[in-house]
């Protein structure tokens with residue numbers, strides 16, 4: 001099946017689409033003792049059937065074997081010599097497409113692969129590798145999470161522009177991780193919005209509901225080429241209730257009762273009806289990690305969320321609104 005054939009099939013139906021999931025394994029998370037660290041195409045198939053979802057957008061996890069694993073786990077980004085990835089994510093993106101189209105071809109058109117990229121490191125090499133990949137397999141979009149790579153998203157306006165040129169050439173959208181943490185200069189949501197505004201030729205999705213920053217949501221709504229995904233909504237609501245710094249501070253936060261997740265989702269989806277994309281972040285709908293800060297203090301994060309919570313929340317919305325954020329908007333994001 002080709003991408004246009006799959007696109008026609010998706011447009012003709014009305015099934016629910018998850019716009020934000022991961023597929024593959026993250027060795028750094030595994031050896032750190034963090035969760036989640038992996039999910040296979042088969043696992044996705046079981047979950048989609050159980051949740052009554054029709055399709056899912058899938059990207060790799062964050063760690064790429066372009067980097068030395070041990071150094072990476074200590075926050076140092078060193079190129080691994082003799083790696084299967086000559087450019088960031090070369091191996092992981094190929095592995096993703098092979099898993100869907102060769103190992104489990106029954107999922108072609110059900111699992112929609114997005115390739116991961118690093119906005120700043122060897123973008124020309126990455127773009128060339130992605131162009132080759134898109135010639136071999138139907139590729140549906142690109143994704144980056146520049147916070148974890150310590151790679152500034154604004155590189156996409158400089159030497160990384162070739163990655164967005166490729167997205168425009170292939171007519172595929174780009175999902176970008178966002179942050180409002182002051183100590184995160186790599187994926188600040190307003191920097192991401194700057195990139196979106198300067199590239200009207202590319203469709204974008206800002207991940208994680210712009211961390212509920214109302215100013216960012218309003219700005220995204222004003223940009224014709226911009227969508228916003230609500231990935232990992234449940235744990236973000238919990239962080240909002242705790243006034244955690246990963247979420248917009250109260251004066252700038254979109255006004256909603258974040259103790260009632262379905263009510264908060266409905267309010268946001270109704271406020272930005274043509275912009276919100278439903279996404280679960282499977283299997284990162286929950287997050288359990290242990291790390292040491294600069295002073296050697298052990299920091300534990302234990303953000304629980306059950307495997308059906310995100311889909312259950314979607315189904316509490318009025319059916320038309322659920323269809324809008326989990327199908328209609330998603331189809332426009334994917335195919336224009």
Ligand SMILES: [Zn+2]
Pocket residue numbers: 020021022231281284
């Ligand atoms: Zn994610």
